[in-house]
Amino acid sequence: MSTTMTTESGRTGTDPVEGPGAVVLDGVTKHYGEATAVREMSLSIEPGEFISLLGPSGCGKTTTLRMIAGFEQPDAGDIRVSGRSVLGVPAYRRDVNTVFQAYALFPHMSVAENVAYGLQQRRTPKAEIRERVASALDLVQMRRFADRKSTQLSGGQQQRIALARALVNRPSVLLLDEPLGALDRQLREEMQLELKLLQSRLGITFVFVTHDQGEALSMSDRIAIMRDGRIEQLADADTVYARPSSAYVAAFVGQQNFIEGALTASRDGIATAHGIVQATTARPDLPAGSVAQAAIRPEFVEVADASAAGEDAPTRPNLVRGTLIGVSHLGETMQYLVRVGDDLSVIARRPTPDAPRLAVGDEVVCSWRTESVQLFALDAAAAEAGYVEPPTN
Incomplete structure (x- = not known):
């Protein structure tokens, strides 16, 4: 019996030409x-x-x-x-x-x-x-x-x-x-x-x-x-x-910042305790108000001193305020770990030549573009894989 499998790369597994090596x-x-x-x-x-x-x-x-x-x-x-x-x-x-x-x-x-x-x-x-x-x-x-x-x-x-x-x-x-x-x-x-x-x-x-x-x-x-x-x-x-097909793939391939929240009425964002996380692509397959996950890769997260955020920062989507709790030099990139409230940590990575000079303890803002956000149905395993435990002290 032959099965059909169409992959995202455009290949089809229906009755393949099964030559040497297939x-x-x-x-x-x-x-x-x-x-x-x-x-x-x-x-x-x-x-x-x-x-x-x-x-x-x-x-x-x-x-x-x-x-x-x-x-x-x-x-x-x-x-x-x-x-x-x-x-x-x-x-x-x-x-x-x-x-x-x-x-x-x-x-x-x-x-x-x-x-x-x-x-x-x-x-x-x-x-x-x-x-x-x-x-x-x-x-x-x-x-x-x-x-x-x-x-x-x-x-x-x-x-x-x-x-x-x-x-x-x-x-x-x-x-x-x-x-x-x-x-x-x-x-x-x-x-x-x-x-x-x-x-x-x-x-x-x-x-x-x-x-x-x-x-x-x-x-x-x-x-x-x-x-x-x-x-x-x-x-x-x-x-x-x-373009990972699920939160599980998003978490396993590369690294993600996962944020949970209630899917908005337009289904193209989530409402969280730290503000709105907005995406460009809606999820009409998920019910409005259901718990969903937003995923943002660290390389898409900008980090800056909080003083540069402006007075309207608390109301802007895709922006969170927190405390810098870790800075790591990874060679070609600088990595920043930011604690946001008591339940969220955000990782940002910036190219070393352009990375901001920030110190542990600084108040900072993290932001990202809407096209950098992907929305997924809630997946507990993916959430656990992508979660960064904030320090207790």
């Missing part, structure tokens, strides 16, 4: 006892696409990857790889390879022997093994380390060898289960760029599992943001960041 999940469900890890998931991944499954622990992303790989079997639905159903097909017979966070290299083997291991198990001719191992090591720029033991390599070098070991089998689909999680920040950022360049050069399908939004945003053609075993939103990076 992956289709059709109504897939997976239970562990009474717990449901994946719920009726339908997803079409195009050949040569770099797609990320993004979400918190327990959302079902790794279970989804393991079902594609063949390490788990779905309880319902179908999975097709390169146009063929893989239900019941063991992992070693699928046209996929997997790279894990734990690289699982054999410490007693050289780099070349680690990469060659899978080919040897398949009884590939020795001459072909030598050629393919050299080619795979060239892809990850590790050929000069071929004779070293894996224990003599850095974390980043081990990650490259794990990639070469997966690529040497020439799969149509490469599955990556948080492979950068063990690396330090600088090396992780370098490897993000290398992975994307490698995928572009090879043209094979990458399915990447991560809980790190930065990784997903920087590398992916599309991102599937998962929640409770389902896909909450599927779109390109720009769409999920600028």
